[in-house]
Amino acid sequence: MDFEIVFDREEDGRWIAEIETLPGVLAYGATRTEARSKAQALALRVIADRIEVDQSIPDQVRFAAA
Numbered sequence: 422m423d424f425e426i427v428f429d430r431e432e433d434g435r436w437i438a439e440i441e442t443l444p445g446v447l448a449y450g451a452t453r454t455e456a457r458s459k460a461q462a463l464a465l466r467v468i469a470d471r472i473e474v475d476q477s478i479p480d481q482v483r484f485a486a487a
Contacts, residue, residue, distance in 0.1 A: 448462075
């Protein structure tokens with residue numbers, strides 16, 4: 422399962438990383454790298470929750486930055 426991370430930058434300089442295909446996966450960071458790491462960690466938590474309730478279990482998880 423591939424997930425694309427979309428980035429944006431706020432006026433105050435913070436970075437936002439979002440995985441649009443996983444509702445609720447949105448993370449802020451002082452740097453693009455920090456935002457990406459936080460978004461990936463949150464995405465893995467969301468996927469783990471889905472696995473626990475037996476929903477759409479992925480064989481493989483990969484992230485790509487846009």
